[in-house]
Amino acid sequence: MSQFSLKQQRLNQGVEYLKNKQLQQAIAVSRSLNHDYPDCANSWYFTNQVALASGNLNVALTSLDKACALNNNPNWQLQLAKLALQGQQYAKAKKLVQQLSSQTLSANQDNQLALLLSQLDSPKLAIQHYQSAINKDASNHQHYYSLGAVQRHQGDLVDAERSLTKAIELNPRDVDAHCLRVDLRKQTKQGNYIEQLHSLVDQSLSAKDTVQVQFALAKSYEDLQQYEHAFKHLDKGCQLRRKHLNYDINQDTKIIDSIKETFDANWLQQHGSTPVDNNSLAPVFIIGMPRVGSTMVDQLLAMSQQIQPLGELNHFSSVLSQLTRQLKKPINSAQQFVRCASEVDFAQLGQRYSQSVQQQFSEKLVDKRMFSDKLPLNYLYVGLIKAAIPNAKFIHVQRDPMDTCYAVYKTLFQQVYPFSYEQTELAQYYVAYRQLMQHWQQLCGDSIYQLQYEDLVADPQQQGKALYQFLQLQWHDNYANIENSSTHVTTASASQVRQSIHNKSVNKWRHYQQQLQPMQNILQQADLLDSE
The missing domain is CATH 1.10.10 (Arc Repressor Mutant, subunit A)
Structure with missing residues (x-):
């Protein structure tokens, strides 16, 4: 039997092990293949597949990197770029997509590359590759849907509607396209x-x-x-x-209680001495519940040339999770995670957060003083952020409690906010959120700017000026015209934020006052509603 046949036979056996989820046997085959045939691209690709099945991202990255060095396969390069992005190796991901952009690709490969470009915050290039995919395969409805989604994020709502309509013409059962089209206007x-x-x-x-x-x-x-x-x-x-949904509201409220108990005044006093890194940009965290106008506030900040909006980032929680796991302590519950999180090196946490943001958005942050991170759930980490990044500032956006809860209730989220689909659970979560924010206000109040949505839409000039003053930025009256902003928006507000600031959403919940009684009762019991 030839060396090639023997190698292929071993590789086939390994693939069979992997297919049958016999991971230990598959790992043994991959190791022996890489030892005996270090120049075989297919062996390294097989190792990548075994590593992914084993949940080992680092080995998956290094093995696929070796496979790509031996075989310039665009599909493998696309997978490698995706893994690099997943592993927060942004420079590597950007280099790979740049290389792929100059290659001759299939329609499907153009589509995958466009998605990566969109995730790397290069929407204009993403649109070019979606259009390239359409030129090569005009009968594929998915290309038109993907193009429409990015056009929506860019604020090109007319073009987005046209693209989504074409997707529906090609596939009348494309539910995603039908529903996104309704959201455009x-x-x-x-x-x-x-x-x-x-x-x-x-x-x-x-x-x-x-x-x-x-x-x-x-x-x-x-x-x-x-x-x-x-x-x-x-x-x-x-x-x-x-x-x-497999969800228990009690788990979330217990986590919030655990945060309040763990990160108290004594803890903050012990961990509040992290030196300010004068070489890093000052982050501005826009926090609160979802659907309270945070995207509008972010657009208001984007009008200044001194601050760069970066959208909803999960960088802080991701770095916190990494450092917490490195403590090598048993974590069998969310409450145990909270306690372990209080023991990480907060100076390192702040440095790694800043580094990860800088790596991903290096081009955008040139000549900027600040950047904004508008992930609402960062409200959970206010005390931790303050300990890790002393020069961080927070904008807490609030809205009438009933308007807030109704706005959340009527929004279909993809993977987050499981509390939002049942009125009593939503109201209970809102109560817990308000209690935690009251806790943070007592501990870190000087760094938290309280911004009321209703005040902002009633007088954007005055409220915008006061907000800019808090951030020590210069205000210009034309900044209130946020509809002129060209910022890329990927959140649920991507369509609405292209409008001028208005008050049409104030008191919208009152159209459903009778139907929303279960929600209202809980908020009243918590004394969170104004007497009427």
Whole structure:
């Protein structure tokens, strides 16, 4: 038997082990292949697959890197760029996508590259590659959907609607395209997609697709001011979504209680001596509940040339998790994680957070004094952030509690905020959030700017000026015209934020006062609602 045949036979055996989830045997085969055939690209690629199945990202990266060095395979390079991004190796991911951009790719490869470019905050290049994919395969509805999604993030809402409509023409059952198209603009009597959405409901859809369509119908009917129809579909969507979630509100409230108990005044006094790194940019964290106007605030900050908005980053929690795991202590519950998190090296935490942000956004941060991180859930970490990054500032955006909870309730989130689909759970979470923010206010109040949504939309000039003063930035009256901003927005507010600042969403919950009684009762019991 030839060396090639023997090598292939061993490789086939390893693939069979991997297919049958016999990981130890697959690992043994991969090691022997790499030892005997160090110049075999397929062996290193097999090692990559074994490492991924074993959850070893570092080995997966290094082995695929070796495979790509031996074989210039675009599919492997795309996978390597994706893994580099997952491992927060941003410079490596950027170099790979730059190399791929100059190669001749298939339509599917162009689509994958465009997604990576979008994730690396290069939307214009992403659009070019989606359009290249369409030129090569104009019958694929997914290319048009992906193009429409990035155009929406860029604020090109007319082009986005055109792309999504084309996706639906090619695949009338493309539920994602139907629902995203509804979100692009306010639906009117003369221009809406209600009939098409109802025709989708009549078909045999998956639970996930049914939920999406129900939320899209709720949004459409609310735009048309048909509030009973709107809430009927919203209620159906929320009930079905909640049915398929494994979630316990008590776990979240216990975690918040544990945060308050662990990170108290004594803890902050012991850990509040981290020196300020004068070489790093000052981060501004926009925190609070989702759907309270944080994207609007971020756009307001983006009008200045001195601060760079970076969207919703998970960098702080990611670095915190890494450092906590390195303590090598048993973590079998979220409460244990909270306690272990209090013991990490906070100077190192701050440095690694700043480094990870700088690595990913180095080009954008040139000549900037500050950057903003608008992930709402960073409110959980205010005390930890302050200990790790002493020059960090916080903008706590608040909105009327009922308007906040209703806005969250009517939004279909992808992977986050599982508390948002049942009224009592949502209200209970809101109460816990307010209690934690009161705790942080007592400990770190000088660094937290309280911004009320209703005040901002009523007088953007005065409120914007006061906010800029807190950040020690210069205010200009034209900054209130946030509709002129060209910032890339990837959150649920991507369509709405292209409008000028308005007060049309104030007191919107009152259209459903009777239906939202369970939510209102809990907020009243917590003394969070103004007396009427």
